[in-house]
Amino acid sequence: MSDDLTRLANGVLWPGFFGTTAPAWLLEELRDGLAGVVYFGQNISDDLASLSEEILAARPDALIGIDEEGGSVTRLETATGSTLPGAAQLGRLDDVAATEATGAELARRVRAIGGNVVLGPVADVNTDPRNPVIGVRSFGSDEQLVSRHTVAEVRGIQNGAVAACVKHFPGHGDTHLDSHHSLPEIALPVEEFERVHLEPFRAAIAAGVDTIMTAHIVVPAWGERPATLNPRVLGMLRDMGFEGVIITDALDMAAIRETVGIGGGAAEALAAGADLLCIGNPTNPGEAALPDQDLRDFLAARDGIVAALRDGSLSEERVREAAGRVAALAARLREADAVQVADFDAAEVVRRAVADAGVAPASALSVVDARRRSSLAVDSAAGYVAAALAGDGHRVRLDVASTGVEEQDAALDAAVAAEGTTVILVDRPDADPAQRALVERAAQRDTAAVAVNVGLAAERPLALPTVEVGAASRIGALIARETLLGRVG
Structure with a gap:
């Protein structure tokens, strides 16, 4: 005691x-x-x-x-x-x-x-x-x-x-x-x-x-x-x-x-x-x-x-x-007693919040996940975001902070070789020059490519058409995927 x-x-x-x-x-x-x-x-x-x-x-x-x-x-x-x-x-x-x-x-x-x-x-x-x-x-x-x-x-x-x-x-x-x-x-x-x-x-x-x-x-x-x-x-x-x-x-x-x-x-x-x-x-x-x-x-x-x-x-x-x-x-x-509320359609709310820059519908997605490493508060490198975005398609994790251009280009080559549109997944395009540089190199290739940003909306436009998601979440990734595949009603 x-x-x-x-x-x-x-x-x-x-x-x-x-x-x-x-x-x-x-x-x-x-x-x-x-x-x-x-x-x-x-x-x-x-x-x-x-x-x-x-x-x-x-x-x-x-x-x-x-x-x-x-x-x-x-x-x-x-x-x-x-x-x-x-x-x-x-x-x-x-x-x-x-x-x-x-x-x-x-x-x-x-x-x-x-x-x-x-x-x-x-x-x-x-x-x-x-x-x-x-x-x-x-x-x-x-x-x-x-x-x-x-x-x-x-x-x-x-x-x-x-x-x-x-x-x-x-x-x-x-x-x-x-x-x-x-x-x-x-x-x-x-x-x-x-x-x-x-x-x-x-x-x-x-x-x-x-x-x-x-x-x-x-x-x-x-x-x-x-x-x-x-x-x-x-x-x-x-x-x-x-x-x-x-x-x-x-x-x-x-x-x-x-x-x-x-x-x-x-x-x-x-x-x-x-x-x-x-x-x-x-x-x-x-x-x-x-x-x-x-x-x-x-x-x-x-x-x-x-x-x-x-x-x-x-x-x-x-x-x-x-x-x-x-x-x-x-x-x-x-x-305490809870107040009864109406059913909530979370997907519809996220769908209304996600913005895209006129991306053309893709048949499949090949994801290069270039986000920063995880933090203790936000597990932004969690694989579920890239997995939900890629579906059954190709995906690779690329730490742009610790890899050279040669390794990054190899990751882009593999994504291009896979079926569908290359997706560069970023979360700090304004604060991380390496993320923005990767997007720019992907844009220089003669192949379909887009960016998906799960961080703060880019203040300076990216070199690729961009889906601004605003959260590293499963629902955000799924809505971005349906946007890129042209499945949004």
Whole structure:
């Protein structure tokens, strides 16, 4: 049996874990007051609802969250790719009813597996086209467009008796670094930051969003600490009228793990005003992950909190306040009823959002997948996108960042030799010169070729007719395929 401080710390912790069944340590901690769990790809099975039942049996008020955004980011469909529209597609369409319906469908799917928190929508205004971690996860680069679609998706999710979590406060849209791997700094003028990047969060707060996730970014005008650990930044949320649960982005990300550490980060985040600490995905260290990485990360966070409580650097009052907010949200969600909504045709929404530059119908497709490597947030190199696009046709993965022109030309030769139209699959045509150069070399060949872009829409036209998809998703790839084959009705 734990002591009172350990149980108190458990009430603000939200870990990931290994496996498709609950580890013994996790069930024990849930019975001892652990706030809940976060699901990631390694937890997904055909019987995820049974895992949720196991967790809820150990703690009926557990918060079960999942990083399910639609588009390029899915956990529920991690093996096959998302079948829901992504934010950039919804922003391009600019139909708030479609965005609200997407939120409602997200909530329905999450409730069906026993979850009660959707870690979305992304409220970041993506003003830097080089952004490696937000990009098409954002509704767009205009704060008013992002605001209205953030509100619409929050409304759809929360009408489904699931908590929404807008992210990543105070705004992760104007960076070219990924906080999974480093600590980004955004040195915009304060007036611009407040006018552009805070606006969607203000709108979400006014709409009654249940939770808001912090960003591991530094805004020098507001101090040297990353927002997750910065009382001035988190205090802004309360000054803006937010009374819900402040959730940290994962404490195992490099921006925290490799600076103050998970334990120090947990204590500092609580002291700064956070309420629920997402410890994150134990697979994040990659090959360096140990078999018990999930338990190690959880204990590092909890031990850091308990040590800070004991030495007085973190007050019990602050942690009890945080745990009270978390418990109140969990209790309310347990009693919530979903609003009934009409059936949702996700394919039709994506079809309306996909744009093509007058491509001629093809008989078959031969795909050269030249996208960047996977990131921890977005598995953009996942084979399901290229597979769905190619169908039974030829496809090859080509890492343009690490291959020379000779090898790239050989891949183009093989694609041309295969049946049908050559498709160059890209995701960063403006930010990655190597992707654009490959498209240009394909265009110089005397053969049918097109580009399919699953990243941000190209600001400078590509040398090939281009289908702008706006998400690395299964549904996006299937719609692009039917577009290229001339099967769109």
